[in-house]
Amino acid sequence: MPLTQCSPQKQIETFLPELSRFPVFKNCTTNQILDLLNGATMRSTKHRGLLYRIADPANSFSLVLRGAYKLVRPTPKGEDVIVFFAGPGDVIAALVMPQLNSVYPVSAISMGPSLVLEIPRITYVNYWAKNIEIVMLIQNLLYNRMVLLQDQKLFNKNPLPQRVGRLLLQLIEKYSNDSEGILPIPLTRKEIADSLGSTVESVIRIMSEWSHRGLINTTEHHIEILDPGQIIKLMEEQ
Amino acid sequence: MPLTQCSPQKQIETFLPELSRFPVFKNCTTNQILDLLNGATMRSTKHRGLLYRIADPANSFSLVLRGAYKLVRPTPKGEDVIVFFAGPGDVIAALVMPQLNSVYPVSAISMGPSLVLEIPRITYVNYWAKNIEIVMLIQNLLYNRMVLLQDQKLFNKNPLPQRVGRLLLQLIEKYSNDSEGILPIPLTRKEIADSLGSTVESVIRIMSEWSHRGLINTTEHHIEILDPGQIIKLMEEQ
DNA sequence: CGTAGCCTTGAAGGTGATCAATGTTTGTGG
């Protein structure tokens, strides 16, 4: 809560040690990082808050510091599809910065209270796009996301329980700091369904059974995997 | 057929006008292009020929000149999934060039007789990775591929006929030079199924019905859309 | 206290996968 009492510059400096550990800023000096964050401001969003709306003019992009965001695209029928879960260290909308007059390609919605560094497009053009190291690192992030999408495509034919299991294990691996089985972000069954291209009801049926069998525990909007071994076994069988 | 009688350098120069129209080489001078193709050789593959095998050491990447390649990943169960169709102007495996000792992330298999420019990794490191314009253009190709994968995810819940229709229209748009409805590459029903995460039988049932209704024509391994309007209508209904 | 978001359960029904058998075309080697 004392954040708002500091100048933007001061706020950012607080996060410097953290920032320098992000893959995007690998091998960057402190001064380089400060250049890359020229004009940046902190922006916090509350649970279910909208960071970016799809098709809005994209004048800034974001670097996630805390929490998580779901990147969402609507289908023609009005349903939502989650194309990526962005966590600390991930960039949002950086890829549309190079073009002039671009728009956000997805909506970014906060999952739980979250925090980003919002960076003006002009800073991207002047500092990020001029630094080949940075461009390559961004490209690497992008590549990893594409491989994720490919992986999901590979497993699309598998029965739904296996795909739910995969998703949960992936998310825990990505977001769980202390290697416990608790997913530190609120993740609803609807969101699982939206990510897998399935329906709430189907996901609920699967996870209810897992709850009864003691594989997972889902209290106060947080999912905990009690028996990862069983889940993994589920996914390998057949 | 006189290609083999020329020196590699000469061969490449034959294609220069074509090359300079590729998005990757946008705004490049002829000399720049020749630098970027340092050590490159032409390589032709026949129908179903293997250009790259997944997990092999990646010492070179390719720029497609003629024909098409399917980029394939196997599932744990041994089935194939097509993650991308690469055509003239597309690069194959360029994204794993930056890292040392990388391996091919997909298998690249020729669809019909095809031709690529095979470029050694060292040329990527020395010329491509040093040119920020080129890196950004590659990033753009990568981004477009990711959007394609996202689009497929969006339509995954739609009934299979709509997804088959979408795929055919997309491929025709991408590969058909003369705006006719003929797909100039051989595309089997199995390949359609492998791209959509479905099965041959299901695809056949759909396309047979379309044939009988006169929407498409499929002679000698080539698919022709006779009535695009009907297909589009199919996809929009409901 | 009411609304909104989330979770749950049941019944019904359809889409598409699976399995099996067969026909057709293409390519290859003797």
Next chain:
DNA sequence: CCACAAACATTGATCACCTTCAAGGCTACG
């Protein structure tokens, strides 16, 4: 040039998985 194998296309029958629709309960929050 023929014969055989491999790749591709086809058709039918069966059935499981998952979607859809409907109804209701729980909790948080203004």
